[in-house]
Amino acid sequence: MAVAQAQIRRGRKYDQVIQGAQHVFLRDGFEGASVDEIARAAGVSKATLYSYFPDKRLLFMEVATVQCQQQAQESIDRLDMSLPPEKVLHLVAHQFLSFIYSDMGQRIFRICVAESDRFPKLGQEFYHSGPMVMRVVLVDYLRKSVDRGELKIDDFDLAADQFAELCKADLWPKLVFGIIDTVTEEQKARIIHGAIETFMARYGA
Template sequence: MPDGACNKVRRGRKFDQVLAGARDVFLSDGFEGASVDEIARRAGVSKATLYSYFPDKRLLFMEVAKAECVRQADQAVEKIDMSAPVRHVLIEAAQQMQRFITSDFGLRIFRICVAESERFPTLGAEFYESGPALVRNRLIGFFKTAAERGELKIDDFDLAADQFQALCKSDLRERLIMQVVTSVSEADRKRITDAAVDLFLARYGA
């Protein structure tokens, strides 16, 4: 599976099966350490089938990351009642973001993107578009709706979305990535979430 050999992903009957196997291998072995043989074995497919779907390992990795990010984002949207009061929606959104960035998957994918950024300069940008940018765009959509309802007063929706995400993350991921801590307590999450929402509404609440 030569990196950069082809930019086309082909879908087929065993596509999801291949993704599931690749997800396990990438998370356990990293991008560089992930072997085609092991991915095919975990997926229960032949190497020929794997190559036919993904002739480029980078494409396979990005497809795994995108699929999980979209799944997490869709799941978050389904759980949040966007018609609820703005404070309630913001708290729910903050909690969903925190769960993903501090999850085992979220941390491992972040580490892999950073580790491979020099070898594949576009990797980080592609991950950003499929993950953080997706959340950002959905926040912007909600902010615009809330502004129309008179619950928020925002001039720069892009900046407001960036600020809200930054407030919700605080230094959670940094502490976990650098192994300053090995887990985050619910009390710590609540403290950060409540402060993030309070600060955001102090600035943008109508």
């Protein structure tokens, strides 16, 4: 069992705690969210809250993981495997960037880095809850697209990872290093368009 999961108790008030915590984290951010306020929003005592999550970072990552799982599932439900690559890649890129550019996505990244020594499993668990799920789906789509003669790919895992990295070009490092603090839809559209053009130039049949 992973370190983080070993410290999380799931009982009848687990969902209640997660919902209350999500509301407070999204409203106040990680640093601004107090345990008192989270307990109040969840309708539980601080003792109950701590019995489920002994560390605020564990609670935040659990909230983030649950949200990421939901977003990944919504993306999968919307994905039409019969569509041409340009359309599917646009949907995948839009969903991916909407999350990593979001306030929650930025906070998750920073906490995973900051807590990598203390809780080395946090980032791994989060990655497997959503990003890995979407990667598997993208690889599956790329295989189907190759079978239809739309793409020419030998290394499907590498191609999927390359597309994700193309989507992070320019704006992602600027957000991480604090050069910018927001991303407009026009900026996001520019990155998505460039990523798809570059990917298709390399792998288009």
